[in-house]
Amino acid sequence: xxxxxxxxxxxxLPLLGASAPQDPARAGIIHLGLGAFHRAHAAVHTARALxxxxxxxxxxxxxxRSRSVVDAMSRQDGLYSxxxxxxxxxxxxxxxxxxxxGVMTEDPGAVVREIADAHRRILTLTVSEGGYYVSPRxxxxxxxxxxxxxxxxxxxxxxxxxGLLGAGLTARAAAGGEPFTVLPCDNVASAGQTARRMVxxxxxxxxxxxxxxxxxxxxxxxxxxxxxxxxxxTSPGTTEQVAGLLGVRDDAPVRxxxxxxxVIEDDFPAGRPAWERGGxxxxxxxxxxxxxxxxxxxxxxxLIAYLGxxxxxxxxxxxxxxxxxxxxxxxxxxxxxxxxIELPSGFDVxxxxxxxxxxxxxxxxxxxxxxxxxxxxxxxxxxIPVPALAHLRAGRMPxxxxxxxxxxxxxxxxxxxxxxxxxxxxxxDPDQSRLQEIAxxxxxxxxxxxxxxxxxxxxxxxxxxxxFVDLVGALLTTLVTSGPRAAAAEALTLSLKExxx
Numbered sequence: 001x002x003x004x005x006x007x008x009x010x011x012x013l014p015l016l017g018a019s020a021p022q023d024p025a026r027a028g029i030i031h032l033g034l035g036a037f038h039r040a041h042a043a044v045h046t047a048r049a050l051x052x053x054x055x056x057x058x059x060x061x062x063x064x065r066s067r068s069v070v071d072a073m074s075r076q077d078g079l080y081s082x083x084x085x086x087x088x089x090x091x092x093x094x095x096x097x098x099x100x101x102g103v104m105t106e107d108p109g110a111v112v113r114e115i116a117d118a119h120r121r122i123l124t125l126t127v128s129e130g131g132y133y134v135s136p137r138x139x140x141x142x143x144x145x146x147x148x149x150x151x152x153x154x155x156x157x158x159x160x161x162x163g164l165l166g167a168g169l170t171a172r173a174a175a176g177g178e179p180f181t182v183l184p185c186d187n188v189a190s191a192g193q194t195a196r197r198m199v200x201x202x203x204x205x206x207x208x209x210x211x212x213x214x215x216x217x218x219x220x221x222x223x224x225x226x227x228x229x230x231x232x233x234t235s236p237g238t239t240e241q242v243a244g245l246l247g248v249r250d251d252a253p254v255r256x257x258x259x260x261x262x263v264i265e266d267d268f269p270a271g272r273p274a275w276e277r278g279g280x281x282x283x284x285x286x287x288x289x290x291x292x293x294x295x296x297x298x299x300x301x302x303l304i305a306y307l308g309x310x311x312x313x314x315x316x317x318x319x320x321x322x323x324x325x326x327x328x329x330x331x332x333x334x335x336x337x338x339x340x341i342e343l344p345s346g347f348d349v350x351x352x353x354x355x356x357x358x359x360x361x362x363x364x365x366x367x368x369x370x371x372x373x374x375x376x377x378x379x380x381x382x383x384i385p386v387p388a389l390a391h392l393r394a395g396r397m398p399x400x401x402x403x404x405x406x407x408x409x410x411x412x413x414x415x416x417x418x419x420x421x422x423x424x425x426x427x428x429d430p431d432q433s434r435l436q437e438i439a440x441x442x443x444x445x446x447x448x449x450x451x452x453x454x455x456x457x458x459x460x461x462x463x464x465x466x467x468f469v470d471l472v473g474a475l476l477t478t479l480v481t482s483g484p485r486a487a488a489a490e491a492l493t494l495s496l497k498e499x500x501x
Contacts, residue, residue, distance in 0.1 A: 017047030020058030027058030049278030115168025306407030377431035446473030
């Protein structure tokens, strides 16, 4: 067996960027959500930035609940490897930028103390869409959440990320109110603005003082950012692959693709790493980049996952390799999503789409359809209503967006008597039980789709578009009776007619 990865065995190993200062007290960044995405994305860009320009920017990282990564990284002196899989080959590098790790739910007080510490100047977040506690119906803080209600009742013992931020910023204000930045790195539209709104509403609901609210308003920045890198779940063979390449055993490796994009609004009152020298883009057009990702990558990615899962495909590359899936996906991009966005200045959209096709065909990644298709109730409201309504208000029917919704229903909330298959059944969704209850009394796929859409699961405005609701029902009927290939063909035919008219 290979020796364990540790600082004593770093000699000769490929380090991804220079190491941060070893002293944990000099670590300028706190990170919440110590999962694979953070370790393959922001941590990598930070390591590369530190290689180009030194600074006190080590990371104190907190996992949400699981100890597995925390324990492994603790044994390995904060080190882990990134296994990069591309068409040109596979390589592994060691990342050395974390200077402390912990678990949020085990010791929320530690998170609060870190936020209050004047040496910490930036807090980054990768806690998924649900971690922001935005009500899908109101757009405000989800005060109906039991966990959030508990935090509001006792803000001193927070269990949610929003509660932790509220308590931490309250403590920081009391300790002198040094400038601070909260930088979300999740697939949330206008994530910085969303985080500011949710934290402010939490503080208001919990009775925070005027001084604390003023500090958060004037002393804390919440820049927007767009993140883009495919990071599939670590497989059982990842550790063995790393051992073969590096000669050491890593119990916390991550797998990822070669492509990585991070676009950041440059608003850091207490300073930041030289991220632009580590591959990031500092831009005042983050919202445009967000829309590119939501409409060109995220929405089509969901369609690939749902169609592929319903066809029994395990991975995204297996799904996209099917000509009918690729044709529907590219038509969704070019005919329905791309016309609804304003591109960033100088952005090469053709090159971006070409890169996407290579990324979706990367069999080494093995990104699972069940992983990409999960959490649709949090993701699709950001990906479907705005472009769909843009077309509907212009007198066009967005058939492929309707297909995406129908395929999501078929996978996660299947009509009575329909078996979607193993891959679809493995998809998870926090709203699944509620959606199943809503559709429980329906007799046909069309009624099933109507009940779900009229519940406002995507948006209240879209629920009022009877033509769209009817089309989702018709496509769901085809999915149930004739399969995903037939439904995709039906949607493509309708899309072609709309684009010719």
